[in-house]
Amino acid sequence: xxxxxxxxxxxxGSAKGAEGWFAVSDASVYFDHPVHAAxxxxxxxxxRNPAAGPAARVAVELDPAAARRLAESIxxxxxxxxxxxxxxxx
Amino acid sequence: MTDPRTEALQAEPVMIAGxxxxxxxxxxxxxxxxxxHGGVVVIHHMPGFDEGTKEITRRFAxxxxxxxxxxxxxxxxxxxASDDAAATARANxxxxxxxxxxDVAGAAAALKALDSSNGRVGTIGYCSGGRQSFLAACxxxxxxxxxxxxxxxxxxxxxxxxxxxxxIVHLTEQLSCPLLGLFGSEDQFPSPEQVGxxxxxxxxxxxxxxxxxxxxxxxxxxxxxxxxxxxDAANEGWQRIWAxxxxxxxxx
Numbered sequence: 001x002x003x004x005x006x007x008x009x010x011x012x013g014s015a016k017g018a019e020g021w022f023a024v025s026d027a028s029v030y031f032d033h034p035v036h037a038a039x040x041x042x043x044x045x046x047x048r049n050p051a052a053g054p055a056a057r058v059a060v061e062l063d064p065a066a067a068r069r070l071a072e073s074i075x076x077x078x079x080x081x082x083x084x085x086x087x088x089x090x
Numbered sequence: 091m092t093d094p095r096t097e098a099l100q101a102e103p104v105m106i107a108g109x110x111x112x113x114x115x116x117x118x119x120x121x122x123x124x125x126x127h128g129g130v131v132v133i134h135h136m137p138g139f140d141e142g143t144k145e146i147t148r149r150f151a152x153x154x155x156x157x158x159x160x161x162x163x164x165x166x167x168x169x170x171a172s173d174d175a176a177a178t179a180r181a182n183x184x185x186x187x188x189x190x191x192x193d194v195a196g197a198a199a200a201l202k203a204l205d206s207s208n209g210r211v212g213t214i215g216y217c218s219g220g221r222q223s224f225l226a227a228c229x230x231x232x233x234x235x236x237x238x239x240x241x242x243x244x245x246x247x248x249x250x251x252x253x254x255x256x257x258i259v260h261l262t263e264q265l266s267c268p269l270l271g272l273f274g275s276e277d278q279f280p281s282p283e284q285v286g287x288x289x290x291x292x293x294x295x296x297x298x299x300x301x302x303x304x305x306x307x308x309x310x311x312x313x314x315x316x317x318x319x320x321x322d323a324a325n326e327g328w329q330r331i332w333a334x335x336x337x338x339x340x341x342x
Contacts, residue, residue, distance in 0.1 A: 004136075004184075004218075004241075004242075004247060004255065006180055006181075008181055026181065028177065028180060028181045030180065032136070033136070033137060033217075033310065033316070035137060035173045035176075038317060039317060040308070040309075040310075040316070040317050040318050046177045046181070048177070048178075048181065050178065050181070053167075053170070054166070054167035054170035054171075054174040054175055054177070054178040055170060055171065055174050057174055057177055059173070059177065
């Protein structure tokens, strides 16, 4: 199926693409057909800078279980860093 | 009847006038040699104006049709790689229906303007393009249309989906030409029930149509470069397409 399921959000940071590092301003998260991964559907993430053109993009296509583990890992690391983040905010 | 297939063809990127007169890129493939040919507008799937779609376009030319595929993402991402263009279009909410119709109209006009056109033009679309093929056939005077597993002709898209697609089955009365629909029994978008609902609308309005649902096939069973590929369904599907376009588009 073509799910069309797409979530978009603003982000701040940097990513390394085909032509080196660039600032990212937008992200798309979607569950749909991959371009490259050998699966019918994957959890896809695009980190983008539309102001720099369509090629300013870092893309990943992940197996759904792997995507969930990645999300949990991100949250675990952020939770562990909560003290540091709080100190930095003071 | 002579075999319309030809080994000699020419394929190249061109610029055409799309919706609102905008210049957009397209991929044109045409058989070489004498004679007049029917035209096919190929509507690419959501992953965009990619290698697989260009290969399909050349395949129609090899079977004796003038074929053109407009790059529906040209405005958002001129000159970009097809996957980057698709990502940009998705983030922007997809292709508005009105613009799609204008781009298909421009592509059909470009085919009819060719000296070797027989004046007949049809459409074929895959995935999101299947819905758009039906939409074009309900909005423009065409001679034939093929819908390959287009979702959301019938049915409401999932909640929270930002893309601009909605059900269009209410347009069935305006369908201007015969319709061929090719679907997989394992597909959920469109589901066999939704295909049944489409058939009900076609029958109700007295339209000429044939819908085929292939057992053991899901969505995108024509895509030879994806795990969804189902050779039996794809091979029979291509036979249905050649018979259908042969009846409605081919000839002088």
